[in-house]
Amino acid sequence: MQAQPITVAYGDGIGPEIMQATLDIILAAGAQLAIDTIEIGEAVYLRGNTAGIDPSAWDSLRRTKVFLKAPITTPQGGGFKSLNVTTRKMLGLYANIRPCVSYSPYVHTKHPVMDVVIIRENEEDLYAGIEHQQTPEVVQCLKLISRPGCEKIVRYAFEYARRYGRKKVTCFTKDNIMKQTDGLFHRVFDEVGVEYPELEKEHWIVDIGAAKLADTPELFDVIVMPNLYGDILSDVAAQIAGSVGLAGSANIGEEVAMFEAIHGSAPRRAGQNLANPSGLLLGAVMMLVHIGQGAVAEKVHNAWLKTLEDGVHTYDIFEPGVSTEKVGTREFAQA
């Protein structure tokens, strides 16, 4: 197997710890990687680069086309744009894939039968970042939806469902209120859906759809939705499946793909060997599949499941009666 060039950023807060743990695990499992490390996040800001990323980092990303990224911190206040959002835009990462799976009985959840993949549009919507003050008392933010944007994400969702043998694709919008913007998303879903006759298709208004998802997630399979709903509901789905700390995500573009945990950099827990590396590790598993090292991905995933099954849990998912051993980041990785 040839070594695959990848770009790695250790991030902020608990980032460095969980990245080290993740790389240790996947390299031990036989991943063949040529790692290029870049700096991105708070440290770069604090050196006076307000973009939070060195221009040279983009070169690395454009060369390797595969990015494993630890959580980063965006400094509060000031005029900073979110670096997470900037990265997605600069690299054209239009699809955000977030599998939310229950690992019951090994991880406590009220929803033991859950295997939902949220496919979130990742570039448009209120995340376009167009905000302005209209009068001293009125501010506005623009929600922007484009037909090509809808087509790309909706097609991605259907292709994903087909590739992974999923049965149903559900679409969430609020098109009873936003008839033009969310209406376009829904319409494109219906149009593109016709090309996938083998898949079941359904649409829910996002309020009641979210309620069903939070209450009976076993009703859902693949769900595709605009950016902001996807942001909120992937956190909901990941949390009720077990913990946002257990979810990895893939950000897919035409050229580059980025893999990360869905949780943040948790600065208060940094440097204490406390953090659960699972989210980033599962992001890395998705990366290994993406770069064609599926056998290694499976090995890592199985080892991770085995560790959970053995009851070796970090503090965040530790549950008396289910867990046998409470461990730190390093010990979890060794297990």
Add this chain to the structure above:
Amino acid sequence: MQAQPITVAYGDGIGPEIMQATLDIILAAGAQLAIDTIEIGEAVYLRGNTAGIDPSAWDSLRRTKVFLKAPITTPQGGGFKSLNVTTRKMLGLYANIRPCVSYSPYVHTKHPVMDVVIIRENEEDLYAGIEHQQTPEVVQCLKLISRPGCEKIVRYAFEYARRYGRKKVTCFTKDNIMKQTDGLFHRVFDEVGVEYPELEKEHWIVDIGAAKLADTPELFDVIVMPNLYGDILSDVAAQIAGSVGLAGSANIGEEVAMFEAIHGSAPRRAGQNLANPSGLLLGAVMMLVHIGQGAVAEKVHNAWLKTLEDGVHTYDIFEPGVSTEKVGTREFAQA
């Protein structure tokens, strides 16, 4: 006790059935009401009035200032604006109060300890209804947030918490991305909060806040948020507490107040004596408190609880082992 003039609309779908049941119950319990009935909804549309409401109806509402409204249907497609939204705007109903309470063990829920009140801003945000097509491929919707709007709703939430002896008010926004619009809401929350030193205050980014709410609702007390988040998360909270069918809501303005169920008109279940009148009934209970008939409100609420406790349940919350009797709308009301 003097009869209180109120305006009533029977609505569409299951509306007439559940309104009849609700009025029967509260009148039997001794509510003193002078009822003025108006027509609003699909029937009015279909007669060719595309606003879905007769101009004379506004006169009734401005006179009585109290509105008990059954769910209505907005015809699909076409250029209709949602009549629900129009009503809220025309009457200046800036605050939408949605209590989400568990009735465990009488109603099945995975969250037995839950008593959350969601206070949703009801006029601004993406509901301002400003949408347009920018190019053939790009559509936009404007999210509008004003300082007076934020001040009204945030103050309402703190006053509500103080009046009802609540301990904590939580604010949800996405101000890490929408720094100006959601940032203003958050800032006003912090500013106004200072005037309520006895209340605990906290703010969550809406994604992780929603995840916590869906997973551990017992962490929350009163939650105030912009319109669209409130729309989605009040459905989530009501559903995980038991059912969206069990939640009533109050829409409060400077002059007029409107009371309703949070669910829709469920046209497929209409006319079958199936529907659960509980949501509208609990809306009516909030109305009775609002018009100073608190003793009647308590009587109705207790009788309703007793009926649930006796296991007399409509189809939607029927649960073998908990329910003793499965009944229709009329029988539920009699019980």
